[in-house]
Amino acid sequence: MPPDRLEPAVPHLSRRQVLSLIPAAGLLAAAPPARAAASGADHARLIANTVAMLAGTPDSNTRPEVAAKLAAILRTARQRLTAMDRAGDGELFAGLTLGADDAALRQAFQYLYEIALATRTPGGELDGDATVQRRVVEGLQWLHERHFGDQTTGYYGNWHTWEIGIPTHAGRTLVLLADRLREEHPDLIPTYVTTMDGYLRNGENGDVDLDSRFHTGANLADITANRILQGALTADDARVAKAIADQATVFATIDPYRLRHGVTDGYYEDGSFIQHHSVAYTGSYGRILLTRVVQTLKTLDGVTTGSGLGEVVYRWITDGFAPLIFEGWMMEIVKGRAVSRTTTGYADVGVIVEAIADLADHVGDDRALALRKYVKHLPAADTGAFVSPVSVARYEEIRADPAIPAEDLNPPARSVAFNAMDRAVHRRPGYAFALARSSERISKYEYMNGENLMPWFQGDGASYLYLAGEDQREAFGVDYVTVVSPYRLAGVTAPVEERRTVPELYGRFWYENPGHPLAFTSSSESQNTYVYFPRGRNAFSGGATLGAYGVAGFVQSDDVAFAAKREGLLPDDFVTYRNALATKSWFMLDDEIVVLVAGVSGQDGRAAVTTVDSRIAAPGEAVAVTGERWDGRAWEPGDTGAPRWLRYANDTRGTAVGYAFLTRQPVTAGVETVTRSRRVVRTGNPDTPVTKHVFTASVTHPAGGHVADLAYALVPGATEAGLRGYTRGTLRVLANDRHVQAIQHQGLGIVAANVFSDGPRLAGRMLVDGPASVIVRSGERTVVALSDPTMKRDRVSVVLHGPRLRADSADEGVKVRRVPGGTLIQATTRHAHGRTFIATLR
The missing domain is CATH 2.70.98.10 (Beta-galactosidase; Chain A, domain 5)
Structure with a gap:
């Protein structure tokens, strides 16, 4: 019988198809300015959704499971306020020297955000504290006047700090304090938005440039998420619409033969994820992208109709992330430089689990149940690393629900070729x-x-x-x-x-x-x-x-x-x-x-x-x-x-x-x-x-x-x-040189080979036209798998010597015919990007 086939990998969505899933964005982008103002996005809803995501709601924050998260928010805010109290001359926070270290400036904005968060957290001791909020506002003014507003002295160090890091923390702080700022400091929000536009130097005219090598993948998701919030704060429909449309491009499956804007960063049909143009990066940048787009879905909830995008992200989870997570650990092979950090592994997966629990609210019922089962299957996550108190409540609710059985998204036995990222x-x-x-x-x-x-x-x-x-x-x-x-x-x-x-x-x-x-x-x-x-x-x-x-x-x-x-x-x-x-x-x-x-x-x-x-x-x-x-x-x-x-x-x-x-x-x-x-x-x-x-x-x-x-x-x-009893005639090496490497496992009925050289090469009783990879399994049916590991060939083929066979079933692009001495199986591999082709014979 043919082997069980998993569902197709990430569905191939073009940019046009992706944009069709968010008609509100398209309508806003197409509308003239006057009309957009009348029928534009609900900016207040965007802000309220974001505040609820970051600070929680009265309902979520009364749950006992969320108490530890709320205590951590308060504890961090008090630590930052103490550092503010102890600041010396030229400092906003004690020990944080500003003016030459871009990471220190980013931290200063992060600290202000952490204080502001505590003042908007329902049920928290600092909730609604006007005095503390004014200190945050004064801090924003101080930083802008001395270290952020003058762009002739800014933009030192890492570009990411100025285009993503600082705007993320500053933008969220402005959202949290939007009402107070509009009443008491109406110029501060537009001032910051204008300045952040000026620092978007890898863009075009202060906006995203989809042709920029910096505006791709997770980086693009970060920048556009920030710009959605900026548009909501300034009631700028055009900014919101373009940011949504720009972010939507990250949902399109990368077709390496039809690149859009020359971008190779993103998810591929086989579940691979690439960032920095050629780095296998699911476990770091892929995780960041997943988190950001799910947060965006939550921000846009009730504002646009983007449920179809949740289905795309569901495939990222099943075909991209799940194979790489082993008992709650993110595998080393997709971490890039993050493999050297002290917090990778279980912490990586904790962030992913938060996104999975949230995503379950944005997909169909069957997929939602599968995600919740997977959340329950994985080891308990450290919810202290979750961004949202609402997510903590949702996650704990799933874990405690006896009606949800634990179930892996991976079958017990699974072999995955992420050939697009090697x-x-x-x-x-x-x-x-x-x-x-x-x-x-x-x-x-x-x-x-x-x-x-x-x-x-x-x-x-x-x-x-x-x-x-x-x-x-x-x-x-x-x-x-x-x-x-x-x-x-x-x-x-x-x-x-x-x-x-x-x-x-x-x-x-x-x-x-x-x-x-x-x-x-x-x-x-x-x-x-x-x-x-x-x-x-x-x-x-x-x-x-x-x-x-x-x-x-x-x-x-x-x-x-x-x-x-x-x-x-x-x-x-x-x-x-x-x-x-x-x-x-x-x-x-x-x-x-x-x-x-x-x-x-x-x-x-x-x-x-x-x-x-x-x-x-x-x-x-x-x-x-x-x-x-x-x-x-x-x-x-x-x-x-x-x-x-x-x-x-x-x-x-x-x-x-x-x-x-x-x-x-x-x-x-x-x-x-x-x-x-x-x-x-x-x-x-x-x-x-x-x-x-x-x-x-x-x-x-x-x-x-x-x-x-x-x-x-x-x-x-x-x-x-x-x-001591290993092999015993079960396992044989059929060839092992720089031209052909092949084995036979008689117990499994498998013969498999890699042929590295051009032209036909023998591998046991197979004649393989190389370069190619081949697996043949014999039994009630003979099943053949073929691929082109060079991704350069128009077709690959193998001749199985012995009794002539005929096709029972075959993938599109596979031909089977009888030849003298055996059976020829040929797959058209042009533009298949290393994909496996399968034929079942009898």
């Missing part, structure tokens, strides 16, 4: 496997602003094996990237060398050379291309899925900076590093993930090391490494012989991972105690020493001479007895 996720009861690749389309990593200081190999096949029941803060997160060597990330093949961070190389957070033809400055396109998030040079990065099974392939390459330096395009003092070369495949099955590595070269006379796995544990945890050699003798740490299998066990957690080697190579494996400061991966982290047990298993590929190819399987939850 990522893969494979889930089974008990574990999840996440894989990060890169290509000429997707960045190898993201470094920026002193964050993620040692990222060099995070997109070179780095993998993360999450085990059920663990506190993932003890297994991954910031401590993992802190104590695990950047050259020994699990799954990575790295050259043997030492690299230096950007601050070490250049004495600042970026490479500065404005006089060069490429004009290197902190936010320049050249900085993005060669420093912040460089792409690879390889086309082959992708794979196929067949039901709950998957295959991924990757040709490792140098990055664009190294190539450009060799071509003489970069300055002499610009430092680049050469990578190791390798051809890799991952075959993601039920009990194991089989990894094949071939064609390894450290280049330039260097050795290279492939890390089979790296895992961390707390110093007090009982960890052990055991194994067996091919001759049947016990393998122990320090043994230079080739192991047939190894097993890493954390007896304290009750978890284990097995490593079954399918080729015979010496493996270096063991546990060491490592202490490092979290500041080594991010300059803004506290200088906190972290001590962990670090387990590493790796294979060295010597420089020069023949390099043996490597094959092994990761076996989550393996026992020693199971590893």
Whole structure:
């Protein structure tokens, strides 16, 4: 029978289709000024909705579950007022020096917002406190007069502060105090709006520019959400209408072959999310975008009819976020530079849960129930991180409702190819496997602003094996990237060398050379291309899925900076590093993930090391490494012989991972105690020493001479007895070189292959016209999955040798015909962007 097919990924919506879902925005945008004033948006409703979202309502704030949130709002406000009381000369808040640090100025506006929030929180001790509100107003006046109004001295530091950070806090403060400002200081709101327009320097004439590389994705959602509030405050229908229409563009599925405004940032048909043009970013910017658009839906409630947009966001959750969340933890592969922050992981998902709980009010009944079931399925979130008291009440109501059963949005077994962002996720009861690749389309990593200081190999096949029941803060997160060597990330093949961070190389957070033809400055396109998030040079990065099974392939390459330096395009003092070369495949099955590595070269006379796995544990945890050699003798740490299998066990957690080697190579494996400061991966982290047990298993590929190819399987939850009997004729490596990598699993009836070279290549009894990825599963029916991992081919095909078969069903674009000696399956892959095509034969 054909495998179960999940519902289609994020529906493909054009900008025209998206705008049709918000007729109010279209009407406002089309109406002439006089008519717009008569039939325009309900500005008072927009403001009231926003105040209720931020401060809560009398109903929500009387619920006992919300008490902690209200107490936190009050506590923060009192802390800020105390800092105001203690401010010295030239300060608005004690200890916050203004005038040169843009982050400090943003904080000052944030502090004013936090005070204002407490004065509008129903049931709070400061609710309606006129004296405190006047202090906030005076603070707004003071900041504008001394540090924000004069744009000849402003706009230093990060552009985001001036175009997004400050306007967010200032705009929300103005909304909270709108009535008082209109009565007592009617000029302050228009003054601030005019100034914020002036700081929108990456826009056009003080407004959003959809052709700007800065006005995309989450950044665009932030800017437009702010402009909706500005329009409501100034009764400017045109501003509100254009902001809604501009934000609506983020709901359109990105079609890489028909880009709008040249924008590659956003959600793709396969559930991928990209920000910064080439960075896999669901877990950070994707999360921010999700939060912002759901907040906008709440702001617009009763003002526009945008319910159809909720259905689009629902697909973001099911196909984009849910696969990447494991037991309440956001996976590392989609965090960009945020992987080095101390608050990622569970906190990321807490913010997402708030958005999911709110979104349930903006979708159809069936989808709403599915979202509420998922909220109940996920571990309890820290509601202290929620923005809205109303959301806290809604979330706790869902959790307490006995009529809502807990249910995952993921099926128990799921394999997801996020090929648009070079990522893969494979889930089974008990574990999840996440894989990060890169290509000429997707960045190898993201470094920026002193964050993620040692990222060099995070997109070179780095993998993360999450085990059920663990506190993932003890297994991954910031401590993992802190104590695990950047050259020994699990799954990575790295050259043997030492690299230096950007601050070490250049004495600042970026490479500065404005006089060069490429004009290197902190936010320049050249900085993005060669420093912040460089792409690879390889086309082959992708794979196929067949039901709950998957295959991924990757040709490792140098990055664009190294190539450009060799071509003489970069300055002499610009430092680049050469990578190791390798051809890799991952075959993601039920009990194991089989990894094949071939064609390894450290280049330039260097050795290279492939890390089979790296895992961390707390110093007090009982960890052990055991194994067996091919001759049947016990393998122990320090043994230079080739192991047939190894097993890493954390007896304290009750978890284990097995490593079954399918080729015979010496493996270096063991546990060491490592202490490092979290500041080594991010300059803004506290200088906190972290001590962990670090387990590493790796294979060295010597420089020069023949390099043996490597094959092994990761076996989550393996026992020693199971590893002793592993394979037993069930699993075979059919090919493993730089042209073809293929395996056969007889127990599952699966043959899978990556063919990296042009032209027909044999993989077992399959003849594959490469480059291509193929999975074939035999049983009552034969099911074939095909994809083009290069995203460049018009078609891919495979011939199955043996009895001739005919099509029972096939995806659009797939042809099946009999040929001498077998059956040809051909898929038209032009503009499919790595999508899998499936045919069922009999």
